Amino acid sequence: MSQYADHLFDENSSNNSWANMLRFIPRGARVLDVGCSTANFGAALQKMRDCVVVGIDISDEDIAEAQTKISAAYVRDITQPGSLEALGTFDVIIFADVLEHLVDPREALRACKALLSEGGYVVYSIPHMGHLSVRFQMLEGRFPYTELGLLDRTHLHFYDRHEVDDVFGSAGFSIVEEAPTVVGFPERLAARRLGSIGLADSPQFYEMLEATDAHIYQFIGRAVPTRDVPTLVPALSDDDASPDGLLRLANDALEENQQLRTRIRELETYLSDIKRRPLTVIARAIGRRLGLTGR
Numbered sequence: 482m483s484q485y486a487d488h489l490f491d492e493n494s495s496n497n498s499w500a501n502m503l504r505f506i507p508r509g510a511r512v513l514d515v516g517c518s519t520a521n522f523g524a525a526l527q528k529m530r531d532c533v534v535v536g537i538d539i540s541d542e543d544i545a546e547a548q549t550k551i552s553a554a555y556v557r558d559i560t561q562p563g564s565l566e567a568l569g570t571f572d573v574i575i576f577a578d579v580l581e582h583l584v585d586p587r588e589a590l591r592a593c594k595a596l597l598s599e600g601g602y603v604v605y606s607i608p609h610m611g612h613l614s615v616r617f618q619m620l621e622g623r624f625p626y627t628e629l630g631l632l633d634r635t636h637l638h639f640y641d642r643h644e645v646d647d648v649f650g651s652a653g654f655s656i657v658e659e660a661p662t663v664v665g666f667p668e669r670l671a672a673r674r675l676g677s678i679g680l681a682d683s684p685q686f687y688e689m690l691e692a693t694d695a696h697i698y699q700f701i702g703r704a705v706p707t708r709d710v711p712t713l714v715p716a717l718s719d720d721d722a723s724p725d726g727l728l729r730l731a732n733d734a735l736e737e738n739q740q741l742r743t744r745i746r747e748l749e750t751y752l753s754d755i756k757r758r759p760l761t762v763i764a765r766a767i768g769r770r771l772g773l774t775g776r
Contacts, residue, residue: 503525512534574604666690
């Protein structure tokens with residue numbers, strides 16, 4: 482079994498990925514669950530929403546169990562051409578914490594567009610790399626992979642809001658509703674965590690966290706296919722904050738530093754010359770001012 486096989490659905494739960502995705506699934510819908518594992522979420526959809534659920538996954542063992550819980554389940558790799566053939570059309574296609582595991586999530590989304598019925602859409606859950614817990618770990622110089630969670634060691638991509646918008650927009654989808662899971666960080670704990678690495682909190686710090694979704698643990702929402710060309714999300718305007726931008730700034734600073742060192746050496750030579758031959762240097766300077774140099 483995969484490490485995701487034991488993930489169970491709690492009917493009384495809230496503020497988790499499956500509970501939040503459930504609100505986007507209409508009663509009686511035909512659903513494709515991509516990366517369904519043992520189909521615990523699909524079984525809940527059949528029970529609570531009277532859905533017809535088809536699941537696909539790359540794990541033989543997980544699918545063997547899934548076949549006992551939902552309408553149909555197949556061992557399929559969505560990244561392989563033809564993997565979605567003969568499955569029919571669907572009202573909803575679910576990517577529950579799956580896109581970050583795919584080599585090319587955009588291509589997977591494009592392939593699914595052909596399977597959506599009229600009015601159909603994608604429901605997704607994607608971990609947020611910018612959650613405050615990850616930011617603190619990186620400030621501390623750590624990036625600890627885990628078996629599950631935000632830093633799952635099998636993740637191939639990491640997402641913030643801009644990247645979520647971009648992956649759907651460039652694949653020809655538009656996000657129309659969101660219901661993210663939220664895991665806050667009390668200010669007193671944030672202040673203590675900052676203090677442990679020699680930093681202090683401030684009102685501006687908490688405003689920045691709010692503005693950059695630091696409380697969001699998973700982006701969850703509903704995306705509909707666009708009928709025109711794919712939407713290209715503009716690049717972030719603060720290019721200097723990117724790794725390439727920071728490298729450019731560092732190289733510019735090194736070049737400026739070298740120029741300053743050269744100028745300092747020239748001035749040191751000039752001062753040394755004044756000390757050794759003051760009258761000659763003064764006469765030469767006066768001559769340059771009067772345009773008499775070289776006469």
